[in-house]
Amino acid sequence: MKRIDLHNHTTASDGTLTPAEAVVHARLLGLDAIAVTDHDTPAGLPEALDAGQAVGVEVIPGIEVSVDWQGRGIHILGYFIDPAASSLRHLLNWVVAERRRRNEAIAALFREDGIDITLDKLVKSNPDSVIGRPHFAAALVEMGYASDVTDAFRRFLDRGQRYYRKREYIPLRRAFEVIRDAGGKAVFAHPLQYRLPEADLLELTRTLVDAGAVGMECLYSQYGPEETAYLQSLAARFGLCVTGGSDFHGARKPIEMGTPDVPYELLEALKAR
Numbered sequence: 001m002k003r004i005d006l007h008n009h010t011t012a013s014d015g016t017l018t019p020a021e022a023v024v025h026a027r028l029l030g031l032d033a034i035a036v037t038d039h040d041t042p043a044g045l046p047e048a049l050d051a052g053q054a055v056g057v058e059v060i061p062g063i064e065v066s067v068d069w070q071g072r073g074i075h076i077l078g079y080f081i082d083p084a085a086s087s088l089r090h091l092l093n094w095v096v097a098e099r100r101r102r103n104e105a106i107a108a109l110f111r112e113d114g115i116d117i118t119l120d121k122l123v124k125s126n127p128d129s130v131i132g133r134p135h136f137a138a139a140l141v142e143m144g145y146a147s148d149v150t151d152a153f154r155r156f157l158d159r160g161q162r163y164y165r166k167r168e169y170i171p172l173r174r175a176f177e178v179i180r181d182a183g184g185k186a187v188f189a190h191p192l193q194y195r196l197p198e199a200d201l202l203e204l205t206r207t208l209v210d211a212g213a214v215g216m217e218c219l220y221s222q223y224g225p226e227e228t229a230y231l232q233s234l235a236a237r238f239g240l241c242v243t244g245g246s247d248f249h250g251a252r253k254p255i256e257m258g259t260p261d262v263p264y265e266l267l268e269a270l271k272a273r
């Protein structure tokens with residue numbers, strides 16, 4: 001069976017493998033295709049596409065963005081985007097500025113409490129990355145304030161904790177317009193992540209379909225067979241194609257690329273949309 005993984009992060013956002021290393025990793029695992037889907041940036045895509053050519057792995061240029069739905073950040077994957085599209089660049093500049101504002105606020109709060117974290121230091125230790133909470137978490141672990149990234153989120157950075165600061169997410173319809181303008185296809189990522197009551201999940205799915213979503217990530221590293229079956233029935237009900245991926249972040253999360261098994265046929269069906 002030809003296998004794929006349509007959800008992977010690199011050092012361009014909060015993964016720990018460079019784009020080229022991630023593609024080589026896919027090759028070593030025997031995967032036939034992977035999508036590179038960094039948060040809020042296409043910056044890793046040229047390197048990943050080159051590496052794919054070099055080692056014989058099909059690389060799908062992708063992105064993962066957070067869109068606003070009732071004040072929550074809902075993750076949308078965009079596949080087959082043109083990394084150089086100007087509308088995309090414009091939108092992501094705004095996102096990065098908003099992240100900077102929020103990162104400065106979080107760092108200032110840590111310093112107020114005597115924890116010496118500056119944005120400058122985070123940028124220096126993560127050059128060329130879109131900086132987010134995972135990088136704060138890694139710094140807290142390194143400085144001995146947390147035992148691991150999960151612990152750092154739980155005690156410091158999760159919503160409801162002292163150092164959590166909200167950021168503004170992209171208006172939902174605008175995100176879909178920009179993905180479409182950039183030649184991309186939009187997919188609802190890990191729909192069970194938000195622990196929504198079923199009625200809300202249905203309402204959200206309807207909203208995303210109306211905005212232009214073509215697929216749903218039903219196969220996901222955190223979901224068991226029952227959850228996957230449920231999502232597949234939901235996808236069928238809304239006329240969405242089924243996709244799947246691991247949400248690989250290298251050493252930042254205990255998830256291996258290529259879990260679960262995702263058959264190549266799902267990529268063909270996505271391409272056909």
Ligand code: AMP
Nearest residue numbers: 014039131132133134149150153154158
């Ligand atoms: P941000 O976009 O800066 O708010 O950071 C969100 C990212 O942090 C998510 O995409 C996850 O990769 C990671 N994350 C969120 N919550 C946790 C957690 N409890 N443990 C580990 N990583 C997390």
Ligand code: ZN
Nearest residue numbers: 009014039249
């Ligand atoms: Zn991430």
Ligand code: FE
Nearest residue numbers: 064075189190
């Ligand atoms: Fe996500």
Ligand code: FE
Nearest residue numbers: 007009064247
């Ligand atoms: Fe992700």
